[in-house]
């Protein structure tokens with residue numbers, strides 16, 4: 001197996017990539033504005049539902065049920081889709097999925113496909129693979145279009161162009177579109193996208209989509225969207241190819257009543273998103289008359305094998321965890337070097353890559369202060385901090401016992417394991433107060449220098465609490 | 475709890491070593507409220523830094539030590555939300571359940587939930603703002619308890635901290651492994667603190683205070699950081715004085 | 719080499735070698751809840767997403783349809799095959815989907831008139847299921863103006879109540895307001911690829 005395209009080749013480890021992003025004033029401002037806007041709105045949308053916590057627990061349980069019997073549900077789903085005239089394909093990895101899409105597109109005689117925004121196809125690098133095979137992929141979601149026209153990379157799972165503000169978007173459109181908008185009003189920009197894509201929708205023969213949910217019992221597929229580009233792709237072309245991660249199932253139709261409440265309020269902070277489409281196989285006389293569904297593994301079974309890590313597969317890609325994350329808010333998504341950035345990316349990407357010797361992927365679980373804001377908002381209650389720590393342990397294991405950090409940690413552990421050694425170290429350390437000026441230390445040698453670059457350290461007191469206790473109470 | 479509860483003080487290694495005044499304040503406060511406080515000398519550290527950095531095996535014996543050291547107390551009080559969270563939420567996973575883990579309280583929880591007091595008779599005539607700290611807020615769920623305690627303090631001028639629930643960027647080894655991002659978070663936190671015009675920034679956790687305080691000190695802002703315990707221990711007879 | 723299907727299923731089975739404990743799904747969230755006057759709530763919530771709502775009684779339905787189409791200046795209007803004749807008000811060039819209308823005809827029209835299957839009051843969502851007076855999905859997608867009739871008997875309170883009424887084997891479209899995007903600075907603006915104007919006639923006694 002080659003490298004998994006879920007991470008971008010050549011991206012440095014998170015701390016280095018973050019440093020560059022932090023210096024980008026425009027990026028910082030755009031992200032702060034967008035994330036703060038959506039945070040307040042999400043909180044309000046969630047407050048409206050008195051049973052929100054019950055819904056989260058149900059969402060968690062439904063997804064756990066699917067994951068614990070994934071083989072059964074996938075077979076059931078496959079049978080239902082097939083019975084209704086769909087064709088089901090299985091893909092072990094990105095290359096295999098891409099190859100299937102390309103083959104189906106060629107068979108339909110198309111040189112261009114229209115695409116609904118989909119994380120699965122972004123993860124497998126489908127657009128690049130199609131291009132290499134002589135097929136053009138046209139992104140139709142506004143934010144994806146902005147990224148595509150800007151020859152840029154996505155930085156958010158819901159709004160991939162979140163790092164761009166309105167005037168930057170106008171500049172991109174002016175460079176790349178025949179009829180570019182004069183104004184940078186969001187309404188005018190949306191109108192420009194409408195004009196730009198209209199002809200493509202009306203003439204497309206093949207569409208490629210992802211799926212938000214698949215219903216195992218009925219074989220129904222659900223796509224949740226806002227702009228109507230999804231409806232265009234799911235309705236007008238003759239051939240529809242849907243790429244769906246194997247974890248996207250729910251057992252039965254009824255279970256969607258949970259997710260159609262959790263998802264819109266968590267993602268765009270709406271009571272309901274403008275459009276949700278549900279279709280089952282092929283409906284004669286209505287919509288595409290050829291339907292192909294590709295079930296994608298690409299590392300998911302590796303994540304499934306990890307007891308502590310598998311909860312990441314509950315994710316419904318709402319992006320709430322990104323929007324509340326203090327790290328994401330400042331570095332943006334591209335610093336994570338993957339189509340899955342932010343807290344969910346920090347636990348999902350390394351699991352899909354499944355190689356802790358990959359320095360970039362192994363740096364992601366450390367891209368968090370463990371503040372817990374992500375867990376608090378996650379509609380399917382993924383304990384992201386817990387998985388982060390679990391993956392850190394895996395990263396440490398992969399690095400072995402001889403790194404300076406491992407040796408320092410071992411030495412410290414040895415000291416802390418014995419109160420006498422601990423007290424002796426405390427006394428020795430307290431001598432550092434002679435380094436202090438005015439009660440503070442402003443420069444320490446490496447690795448302490450990473451702290452003192454921006455922060456003072458309090459001078460250790462002459463007497464620890466322990467010594468005081470012994471002197472006064474002992 | 476009938477009679478004077480026998481309380482074990484888990485000072486935490488950071489407070490024991492760098493902020494002894496906080497631990498002394500906890501003793502003074504709890505004794506003033508009628509508790510019998512003991513500091514078992516066998517205690518060292520809860521293992522949080524090891525655990526959170528990925529060195530789980532090094533944290534395991536520390537959890538065992540903790541369970542043994544604090545086995546016989548009615549309650550254990552820790553002046554730290556993050557250590558409290560580590561003990562209550564993670565120690566059972568490392569060591570198996572133990573009474574010492576379930577009986578461990580962060581200071582404000584102990585005061586409000588166990589002792590049932592919000593007015594601890596404190597006096598603190600300064601302008602104060604309060605940072606709730608992530609682990610107290612989201613791991614332990616202490617909610618508004620620290621603020622209830624502060625509101626009852628005489629003489630205090632308590633001002634709300636904007637964006638209070640945002641992380642300060644400490645995150646243990648995160649502060650050095652991702653020093654740039656950590657500093658960016660710290661910068662915003664300091665801006666919010668300075669916007670309040672407070673002279674004292676308080677919190678229930680010296681690790682976050684060391685981080686924010688390290689920044690405030692570097693920039694010579696003149697804002698003092700002070701653990702909640704030290705404000706609550708201060709009285710008219712024995713008011714807080716800035717000494718270390 | 720084994721085929722992809724058996725490889726993936728095999729990987730799943732070995733990944734689940736620990737056979738996680740069976741899960742019981744807690745269903746104590748609210749299947750329904752007291753929401754007061756459902757019609758008023760539906761009208762308010764649909765309007766919240768910038769769709770115009772006209773609440774009328776059954777005897778005023780035809781005149782309201784005529785008035786809305788006239789106000790819009792809609793002359794060439796699409797309808798499903800089974801659009802009730804009474805709704806096909808005079809003064810309008812009706813294009814019914816039989817024989818099947820071309821994409822060009824749909825795109826070149828002034829609007830579309832349909833009924834609907836279920837409406838969710840709490841979220842302001844109208845669901846089409848290709849059933850009575852709705853037609854295939856493309857009809858309500860290409861015209862820039864959608865005039866949609868909702869009957870009081872079709873209005874439910876919550877999402878669970880709606881799903882219980884719907885058949886997932888039919889093609890379903892859930893519509894909450896006109897097409898919109900939050901892709902620019904995470905702020906919602908209306909009007910992208912779907913109909914940019916959605917108007918709803920809510921028949922309060924049918």
Ligand code: SF4
Pocket residue numbers: 266314315316317318319320321322344374377378379380381382
């Ligand atoms: S991890 Fe949770 S909050 Fe984050 S995108 Fe997935 S479902 Fe949403």
